[in-house]
Structure formats: structure tokens, C-alpha cells
Amino acid sequence: MLVRFVLHLTMACLLSLAALPAAAKEAPATTRVVVLGVNHAAQLVSESDQPAALAAFVTRLAPQAICVERAPEQFARNDHYEFTYEIQDVVVPLARACGISLCPFDWMPPAEDEVLGFSMSISTLPEVRTPRAFLAFPEPAALQRGLFHADDRKNLAKVDDWIRNVPEQAARDLPRRLYLYRTFLQAQRIAAAARAHAGGTVLVVVGEFHKYDIEAILAGTPGIEVIQPSQIGLPSAKQIAAHHQRDYYLAIARFNLLGVQAATGNVDWDWTGRVLDTLTRESDDAEVALLRTRYARLRGTMSRESAIVAYREIANRAGASQPAGWDGVLDRQRVDSYFDPFGNLRIDQRARVELARELESGEADAMETIRAALAKELTPRQARQFDAYWARDIVVER
Known part of the structure; x- marks a missing residue:
């Protein structure tokens, strides 16, 4: 009996609540x-x-x-x-x-x-x-x-x-x-x-x-x-100027000068030059020197012979201790990035790649010496990728 009474009371309460006018719902905040x-x-x-x-x-x-x-x-x-x-x-x-x-x-x-x-x-x-x-x-x-x-x-x-x-x-x-x-x-x-x-x-x-x-x-x-x-x-x-960051400018310079964008020739050279000027004023390190040398070669304001000397100096200056300040690489087990076949290289390594790019067909032995030395510094997987990109992007330029 007690159980039945409780059930009836509960039902009565529910019916009473259902009979009450529904409270107006507030409109959600926009x-x-x-x-x-x-x-x-x-x-x-x-x-x-x-x-x-x-x-x-x-x-x-x-x-x-x-x-x-x-x-x-x-x-x-x-x-x-x-x-x-x-x-x-x-x-x-x-x-x-x-x-x-x-x-x-x-x-x-x-x-x-x-x-x-x-x-x-x-x-x-x-x-x-x-x-x-x-x-x-x-x-x-x-x-x-x-x-x-x-x-x-x-x-x-x-x-x-x-x-x-x-x-x-x-x-x-x-x-x-x-x-x-x-x-x-x-x-x-x-x-x-x-x-x-x-x-x-x-x-x-x-x-x-x-x-x-x-x-x-x-x-x-x-x-x-x-x-x-x-x-x-x-x-x-x-x-905009208040949000300037060095990494932003390094990304701009690397994308336009070291990535495949450079091969398209579709580069805002004036803007990229001003980006390099700012980077140089902030810290004229080996990475910036690498980017400035590449810019000068692409613009035709530096001779091949001068670039070879510059890249050798940059490689020696950077040594094996200076990684890139920004490179866009997400997978460190690869040698490339999403815009650059050689994106995951140190500054000294990349300077040697660019040096090899400047060598002529009669300097094949020197080019091969550079390639072999670089490949030895990489993991086996990276070296396989490196050799494939080298054959396609460096050797074919001769």
C-alpha cells in the first residue's frame, strides 16, 4: 500500500508540473x-x-x-x-x-x-x-x-x-x-x-x-x-609593425629564396630585399648571409665566382652548430620541407648545397665531393631523399 501511495503521489506531482505554464526561454546570447x-x-x-x-x-x-x-x-x-x-x-x-x-x-x-x-x-x-x-x-x-x-x-x-x-x-x-x-x-x-x-x-x-x-x-x-x-x-x-617577429621575416626570405618559389621567378623582390635589410640590421649572422647571397645571385647582382667564395665562408662561419632559425620542417626524419627539397639542413650544409649549385659542368668532381660529404652527415633515409633531390634539382642545372 505504501509503495502504491508513493507512486500515485509522484504521478500527481508530475502531472501538476506538466500543467504549469512553460517558463519563457531566454534567447541565447549572440x-x-x-x-x-x-x-x-x-x-x-x-x-x-x-x-x-x-x-x-x-x-x-x-x-x-x-x-x-x-x-x-x-x-x-x-x-x-x-x-x-x-x-x-x-x-x-x-x-x-x-x-x-x-x-x-x-x-x-x-x-x-x-x-x-x-x-x-x-x-x-x-x-x-x-x-x-x-x-x-x-x-x-x-x-x-x-x-x-x-x-x-x-x-x-x-x-x-x-x-x-x-x-x-x-x-x-x-x-x-x-x-x-x-x-x-x-x-x-x-x-x-x-x-x-x-x-x-x-x-x-x-x-x-x-x-x-x-x-x-x-x-x-x-x-x-x-x-x-x-x-x-x-x-x-x-x-602591423608592432607584430614584427624575426621568425616571420626568416620564413618570408627562406620561402622566396631557398624554396621552389625561387624557381618560379614570381617573387616580390623589393619586399624580400627590405625583409633582408631588417634581418641584417637585427643580426647579420651566417643564416642571413646565406639568404643575402642567394638573393644577390637570383637578382644578378653577384657573380658566380663571388658567390662561391661567399658560400664557402658562410659554411665555415656557421659550422656544424648553427641550425636554421626557421625552416618550416615538421617531420625531422625527412630532409625536405613542404616548400624546399633541402629544408631540413643546417646552415653550413645548405651553404654547401648552394655552392654546388654554382659549379659548372667541368667541375663535376668537386660537385660529387660535396654531395658525398653531405650525404654522410645525414641518416640513411635522409640521404636517400637528399640524393634524389640532388639529382633532380642540382645536377640538372649544369
Whole structure:
């Protein structure tokens, strides 16, 4: 009887509560979401889109959180895409220094699905990269790119067209379908970050191809207001200068002078020269001397004979104790970086590579002596990669 009484009493209480008028729910606080579309690592070729400008914009916006393009699982291991310079070298260090929350939001298919769909793992690097696997910007327009380039939708007309048009052969449609699914899940993780920072500002730094699809998915979501970066405004020249870092300038110089970008000839020589001037004033070390010598050779202001002397002096000056100040290498077991076949070499080693580049066909023995000595200083895996790149990028120049 007691049990039955308790059950009836409980039911009566529940029915009474159900009969009460529902309390009006408060509208969620509105979170501003600013989607900054970027061209990965293009900050290294365009002065208007340079790393310090991005850092200054983040400071000007003062977000409570920044969403970065990497899946949470990889981000937790401090594992980034190689080519997302703007994330691991600008945004993440700045956010951590300023106490800004970081919210990884990307999604990629499991490796098994990559193999099933593409007959290969698109996330696995080959032991020796093909020339096209190194990042470069051969288009002259890349040098004129501004910080808010993606805010003008006309600049993304080609990808908009690709997204909306199904190919005639459905069997070739996996890249587009995967893009749509990936971007949808990206938007859901961004929405979750916006809810976690209700009433604040969330900056999203993402490859520009994803920008408008993300914004369309977020549009109309309660508690989210999408704001264009251009509505915030560009940072001033003074604000940009305040965010100068030596590593930013080393990255700019190395990308344009030592990476495959140099071979394209598509370099803002005036800006790169001013970058070198600043680096020289700050510390005219062996690394800067290497970069200045390479700049002079590419510009034709130094003879081959003078460059050979300079590279020998740089190698001796640096010795075996001076690593690169910045090189963009994520996998130290490789000899390359995402933009430079010889990116993971010390300054003295790289000076010897550039010396060999200056030798003529009649100096094959001297070139081979340099190659053999360098290969011995590397691990077996690095040496195999080194020899492959040497044959393709140094020997063929003779």
C-alpha cells in the first residue's frame, strides 16, 4: 500500500508540473563569428597578407576563441598540416601567448576510406616528393593578395562553380562530395565553439574555399551572427609593425629564396630585399648571409665566382652548430620541407648545397665531393631523399 501511495503521489506531482505554464526561454546570447578565408602560406609571398598583418588583425579583433583548421585528434598531438603556415606559425602561438581559446574544427576521412575512394592514402607523403608536391605560388596575382581577399566572392568564383556542378561521370565526383561533407562537419564544430563562447567573438581561420559554404551553413543558426572580416577593418601600418617577429621575416626570405618559389621567378623582390635589410640590421649572422647571397645571385647582382667564395665562408662561419632559425620542417626524419627539397639542413650544409649549385659542368668532381660529404652527415633515409633531390634539382642545372 505504501509503495502504491508513493507512486500515485509522484504521478500527481508530475502531472501538476506538466500543467504549469512553460517558463519563457531566454534567447541565447549572440556570438559573432568571423570567417577569415586564407590561402595557406600565401602570407609568405604577399606583403599585404604578411604574417604580421594577420597577427595584427587577430589582436584588433580580440576574439575569445579562434577556430583553426585541424581535426581535434591531430591538434591534441600538436600535429598540423605542413602547409598551414598561418596556423602553426602565427595564429596558434599568438593565441597561446594571449590566453585565447583554440578550437580545432577540421574533419578528414579515415585512411581506409581514402584508400577505398582514391586507391591511395592522400594523407601519406611519398618518400620523395614530386616537383608539384612542393608548395609554390607561380601566379603573379598571389603577390598582390590582401588580408581580406576572400571577402570578395568574385575571387572564389571557380570553386563556387565546382561546388555546385555535378560532373558528368559520377565516379569522378568523390573530391566534390568529400568537400561538401567535410565542410558541413567543419561548420558544426564551429557552431559548437560559438555556443561554448556565447556572447563573445569567435574567429575562424580556414582555407578560403570553405569560407562561403561554412557561412551558409551557419546562417540562421540561433545565437550566431556571421561578420565579414572586412567589417572589422584592416590593421594600421603601425599595428602591423608592432607584430614584427624575426621568425616571420626568416620564413618570408627562406620561402622566396631557398624554396621552389625561387624557381618560379614570381617573387616580390623589393619586399624580400627590405625583409633582408631588417634581418641584417637585427643580426647579420651566417643564416642571413646565406639568404643575402642567394638573393644577390637570383637578382644578378653577384657573380658566380663571388658567390662561391661567399658560400664557402658562410659554411665555415656557421659550422656544424648553427641550425636554421626557421625552416618550416615538421617531420625531422625527412630532409625536405613542404616548400624546399633541402629544408631540413643546417646552415653550413645548405651553404654547401648552394655552392654546388654554382659549379659548372667541368667541375663535376668537386660537385660529387660535396654531395658525398653531405650525404654522410645525414641518416640513411635522409640521404636517400637528399640524393634524389640532388639529382633532380642540382645536377640538372649544369
